[in-house]
Amino acid sequence: MRLLLPLSLLALLSACSQHPTPSQTIKSEIDPPVDTASVTQVSFDEVQFREDIKTLSSDEFEGRAPTTRGEKLTLDYLTQAFKAIGLTGANKGDYLQAVPMVSYTASEAQEVNLAGLTLKYREDVVLGSRHDNGGVDIKDAPLVFVGYGISAPEYDWNDYQGIDMTGKIAVMLVNDPGFARPDSGLFNGKAMTYYGRWDYKYLEASKQGALGAIIIHDTAPASYPWSVVENSWTGAQQDLVHSKEKQAERVKVEGWITLDAATLLFDRSGISLENLSDRAANSPINLPLKQSADIQFANTAEYANSYNVVATLPGAKATDEHILFTAHWDHIGVDENRTDDKIYNGALDNASGTAGIMAIARQFVHQAKAGNPAKRSLTFIATTGEEQGLLGSRYYAANPIYPIDKSVAVFNLDSTNIYGRTSDYTIVGKGKSELEQYLIEALVPQNRVATSESRPESGGFFRSDHFSFAQKGVPAVFAGGGSQPVDESTRAYKARMKEIMKGCYHSTCDEYRDDWDLSGALEDIAVYYHAADSLANSSDWPGYYQGTEFHSLRAAKSTESEVTAKLED
Numbered sequence: 210m211r212l213l214l215p216l217s218l219l220a221l222l223s224a225c226s227q228h229p230t231p232s233q234t235i236k237s238e239i240d241p242p243v244d245t246a247s248v249t250q251v252s253f254d255e256v257q258f259r260e261d262i263k264t265l266s267s268d269e270f271e272g273r274a275p276t277t278r279g280e281k282l283t284l285d286y287l288t289q290a291f292k293a294i295g296l297t298g299a300n301k302g303d304y305l306q307a308v309p310m311v312s313y314t315a316s317e318a319q320e321v322n323l324a325g326l327t328l329k330y331r332e333d334v335v336l337g338s339r340h341d342n343g344g345v346d347i348k349d350a351p352l353v354f355v356g357y358g359i360s361a362p363e364y365d366w367n368d369y370q371g372i373d374m375t376g377k378i379a380v381m382l383v384n385d386p387g388f389a390r391p392d393s394g395l396f397n398g399k400a401m402t403y404y405g406r407w408d409y410k411y412l413e414a415s416k417q418g419a420l421g422a423i424i425i426h427d428t429a430p431a432s433y434p435w436s437v438v439e440n441s442w443t444g445a446q447q448d449l450v451h452s453k454e455k456q457a458e459r460v461k462v463e464g465w466i467t468l469d470a471a472t473l474l475f476d477r478s479g480i481s482l483e484n485l486s487d488r489a490a491n492s493p494i495n496l497p498l499k500q501s502a503d504i505q506f507a508n509t510a511e512y513a514n515s516y517n518v519v520a521t522l523p524g525a526k527a528t529d530e531h532i533l534f535t536a537h538w539d540h541i542g543v544d545e546n547r548t549d550d551k552i553y554n555g556a557l558d559n560a561s562g563t564a565g566i567m568a569i570a571r572q573f574v575h576q577a578k579a580g581n582p583a584k585r586s587l588t589f590i591a592t593t594g595e596e597q598g599l600l601g602s603r604y605y606a607a608n609p610i611y612p613i614d615k616s617v618a619v620f621n622l623d624s625t626n627i628y629g630r631t632s633d634y635t636i637v638g639k640g641k642s643e644l645e646q647y648l649i650e651a652l653v654p655q656n657r658v659a660t661s662e663s664r665p666e667s668g669g670f671f672r673s674d675h676f677s678f679a680q681k682g683v684p685a686v687f688a689g690g691g692s693q694p695v696d697e698s699t700r701a702y703k704a705r706m707k708e709i710m711k712g713c714y715h716s717t718c719d720e721y722r723d724d725w726d727l728s729g730a731l732e733d734i735a736v737y738y739h740a741a742d743s744l745a746n747s748s749d750w751p752g753y754y755q756g757t758e759f760h761s762l763r764a765a766k767s768t769e770s771e772v773t774a775k776l777e778d
Contacts, residue, residue: 274542
């Protein structure tokens with residue numbers, strides 16, 4: 210694989226060296242190696258970037274929930290924008306790809322009794338069902354503690370060993386054993402594996418034949434507070450449409466219980482949840498609690514298509530080879546049960562990422578019109594249903610408009626940097642593929658260094674749309690921002706803005722602000738642009754390093770250490 214960028218790009222005068230203010234346009238110049246009078250200029254229009262974020266996250270768009278009026282407005286906006294930019298509709302000229310969805314809505318009036326405890330919906334427990342038979346009516350279902358709810362042969366771990374879960378409800382811990390014992394060598398230490406994700410846990414419980422699956426929420430290992438569960442898992446819950454046979458295999462009820470309520474539940478069985486959690490972190494465990502559950506609530510199902518927006522800039526030579534950019538346009542929508550602000554605007558998450566791929570698209574089209582088209586095609590996918598479990602990207606990966614084996618790489622944008630410029634650059638799940646080296650090289654002109662995420666226990670690599678493509682073997686990155694502000698004034702601004710935005714993840718206060726410093730976001734976008742531009746003008750096919758989950762699907766030609774050595778030379 211070609212690993213070194215052209216010398217002209219390494220001579221780039223980036224925004225980092227210009228110390229722009231938030232109101233300036235980020236510009237980078239590429240100096241040719243010989244003719245210094247000729248300069249190709251790369252610009253990202255901050256005014257347009259802000260306008261896209263502001264519009265998509267306005268109250269008019271009603272929180273952009275799939276299959277709502279907010280979706281229709283969003284699709285119209287993105288379609289017109291991609292058309293105006295100069296991109297071609299990827300779906301035989303159409304910009305939309307239908308994603309068949311079903312929306313399940315559990316009643317707010319839930320009767321939940323676990324181990325003799327009457328639990329309050331939202332306050333103690335949040336439950337739902339992905340079945341369309343009208344509701345849940347469970348009586349006297351045995352409760353079984355199944356540790357972390359993991360069956361992982363490669364880690365010699367099976368919390369379901371020797372137990373028949375038929376007719377039983379699995380109660381399990383969030384995350385995986387590596388979080389509780391980071392120095393033990395279990396799993397991936399503090400960095401969450403896919404086995405720690407809630408979607409895996411529900412699917413594994415279903416595979417084991419369980420009647421239900423309930424995860425015990427704990428803020429630290431979950432990486433988010435109970436309010437995120439309350440806001441994200443109540444109201445309509447979308448899923449892809451599955452066959453009746455596959456739907457029947459799903460647990461009848463799934464959801465979350467607070468740590469306090471779970472502690473009381475285990476006390477009813479004469480067991481300390483804290484002690485049992487310690488045991489579960491050391492070795493696989495399953496233990497009947499000698500308690501049962503009664504759960505009743507109505508559940509409705511509505512079927513409707515949602516849509517991905519997919520647009521392409523055809524390559525000048527290898528038109529059948531595609532580099533993909535993804536960002537999810539959806540958010541949580543409107544919660545009519547709230548008495549205050551009802552709209553989840555989703556400005557940071559993820560109007561900002563959607564605006565980011567639009568900015569990158571504009572730049573590639575500009576370069577093509579200036580006589581510098583990319584050799585490979587560039588495809589931009591604004592996905593639906595990410596907040597509901599990566600639905601749009603999962604659907605595209607399973608039903609690609611362009612063949613997966615012709616998809617070279619994926620660059621994913623999700624919640625861009627609103628906290629000012631940084632001297633470092635975070636690659637989530639760093640160390641997985643050769644694709645990362647393109648980002649690392651594009652950082653050189655900005656005098657920045659690549660780092661791993663500061664909280665690998667949050668499982669960020671498995672929580673956004675790039676993961677859907679990684680599961681198919683396509684090298685995919687999720688990167689941007691950093692933890693080190695470039696100077697003290699930026700550090701002070703970041704501290705102030707962090708306090709303002711505290712608690713706004715998946716909450717109604719995630720709204721656009723005119724005082725956001727987007728200079729760091731624009732620098733990050735420039736990194737993605739230059740990395741993709743280099744790859745688009747090469748014949749390289751990056752792969753996953755040996756020892757990663759996806760190596761067998763598309764193998765790297767080099768090891769990470771070999772690549773690093775070449776870069777250092």
